[in-house]
Amino acid sequence: MANDEFFSEKLRVPEALTFDDVLLRPKESHIEPDEANTETRVSRNVTLTVPVLSAAMDTVTESDMAIAMARHGGLGVLHRNMTEEEMAAEIERVKRADELIIRDVVTARPDQTVREVDEMMDRRGVSGAPVVDEDDRVLGIISATDVRPYLEVGERDEVREAMTDEVITAPEDVTPREALELMYDHKIERVPVVDDDDHLVGLVTMQGILQRREYDSAARDENGRLRAGAAVGPFEEERAVTADEAGADVLFIDCAHAHNRNVIESARAIAGSVDADVVVGNIGTREAAEEIADFADGMKVGIGPGSICTTRVVTGAGMPQITAVSQVADVARQHDIPVIADGGIRYSGDAIKAIAAGADAVMLGSYFAGTDEAPGRVVTMNGKKYKQYRGMGSVGAMKSGGGERYLKDTDDEEEEFVPEGVEAATPYKGTLESELHQLVGGMQSGMGYVGAETIPEFKERAEFVRVSGAGQQESHPHDVVITDEAPNYSPDQ
Known part of the structure; x- marks a missing residue:
């Protein structure tokens, strides 16, 4: 390449796509939506009944959310904006929730008063x-x-x-x-x-027996306890060991840009120090996937797609999510490593598109932040209820300890942060169970349109078609005034 063509060559760029750019191509099917089996792996050794995780955000997942997610077949990933002791207690609360035999028994002595x-x-x-x-x-x-x-x-x-x-x-x-x-x-x-x-x-x-009977499709470990995930910082080996000893099934390296030499070496050390599976993220390219394939038990994908994430506009860097997932999945598939698509999902159709692009499961934040089980505060605006929701790159989350996720030093209290997220409000939605029902039901319908009974079969059969701007408009309700809101659709999402 001649010297005078250096910069113009940079503009010959590959195309990258996201959810609204594609649709699933319908195929002949003998599968009814209710027959679709959504069981999947989220890491090498952990299988879920439904391919859904709640995000490790301090306004999304604490023990109440993690318990509800596991009871309904998914996985809640506890956030890391808490002390090690608090995190261990939250993990233990999840693991104890539906135990048949409670091992950590509160006992009394006969000579106590x-x-x-x-x-x-x-x-x-x-x-x-x-x-x-x-x-x-x-x-x-x-x-x-x-x-x-x-x-x-x-x-x-x-x-x-x-x-x-x-x-x-x-x-x-x-x-x-x-x-x-x-x-x-x-x-x-x-x-x-x-x-x-x-x-x-x-x-x-x-109570424990009745709860187990009620949640017969729950995500459980080999001892019948609910599955629990926990986020740890990229350089927090001690926290990772504490979470592992508390019973976490999967540890998630909580980093916005895991394709970083120091992060990768630290993550490799953490993986060697714990018995739990270790999912490494976030990444967005095949090169990043190749760097972690030798030790990661799972790969988490998403560079800036979240609804409250400003990484792409603040830093100018990122990767549209469908392309990011497909690139990582190409590498992960060669090593039999599950892939989790994290961020950007507004509708159930987006979730099943992420699976079609190569993901094994999806992680959602704003989708669940408005539920009863989320820890965010309920606020009322213009007569409507909302729940507090903030990005882990927001100023508030960084002050609480979330800055390390973005590889930024938060020890100096007087430091002026350069945030990569915002604080917002999301509509109050009611129970997690109802939201999961709509989400997973929509994903099963997508599997039915493609004619696939299982997640692996769906990933093989699914094909995409490109959608124009007119096609995107045609995909949504149009030329009407919506009089009754559907439980799984909002034009404001």
């Missing part, structure tokens, strides 16, 4: 506790009704005077049905689980 145990149960959020001796052998069980309001016993009396000492126990191999029958037969709500020597090893509760 009723008042001490009452305060302990209140502090730990439980309504009963097995009473054990110094060798953890079960002596009895005490419940809130035994100690409140101190009618039968005084608050200074010992637990042995208030406890029920005829205790029904169950062996470690007890099944949900057997435990439920014990509870019905003896009119009790909790059964201590003991080993062959009568040492306490866990507790089964009526």
Whole structure:
């Protein structure tokens, strides 16, 4: 290339596409939408019933969201704008939520006072506790009704005077049905689980059994506990180990631009230090995918597509999401590594297009930020309810510790931030369950139009067609005034 052609050559650029630029080409189908199986992998060793994750944002995913996501077959990724201790507690709360056998049991000693145990149960959020001796052998069980309001016993009396000492126990191999029958037969709500020597090893509760039966498609680990994801900073190996020890199934390297030599080396070290799967992101090119393919258990794709992300306009850098996903997926497929499309999804049709481009699952932020389970604050504007939503690159999130995601030093409190996100409000939507139902239902319909029964089959069969500006306009409702809003469509999205 001649010297006088250097800059003009840069303008011979490849085309990059995003969701509105393409549509799925309909094909002959024998698949009804309800028959479509959305099971997928999000990392090498973690499978979900539905291909959906909630984003690691402090106005989207804390334990309430993560529990709800896992119960409905997806995965919630806890944000990292909290202390290590808080993060570990949030992970443990998710893992304990639907356990058949609760292993971390709150216990009482027979010589404790009723008042001490009452305060302990209140502090730990439980309504009963097995009473054990110094060798953890079960002596009895005490419940809130035994100690409140101190009618039968005084608050200074010992637990042995208030406890029920005829205790029904169950062996470690007890099944949900057997435990439920014990509870019905003896009119009790909790059964201590003991080993062959009568040492306490866990507790089964009526509430836990009923929740497991209600959420039969939940995402669970090999021990039947709900799946949990957690975000860690690109250089936070200690936090990653803490999250791993707390029980996180998947750790997500939380970085806006993971194609960075220091980030990659740190992520490789983290992957070698934990048992959990490690998903590395965000990336947007095949070159980035090739750099992490030797150690990553998953790849997360998205450079600036989020609704509250300003990376592309602030930095001038980015990659339209359909092209980014397809480039990463070309590399990931060679190494059997799952791909997660993160950001830019407004409708269920966008989500299934991301799968068609090569993703195995999608991650959403604003889509879920308006639900009851999201931690954002509810505000009312012009008579309508909204929930607080902010990008992790916003000033507020950076001040809370999110700046490292953008490889920016946040230690200096007087530093003036250069944000790559905004703070906003998103319409209040109600329950996560209803939003997931519409999202996954739309994705299943997309699979039906292509004639694919499974996610892998859909990725093979799906073909795209390009859409013009007129075609985009034609895709939306037009030439009408919408009188009743549909639950899965808003022209303002």
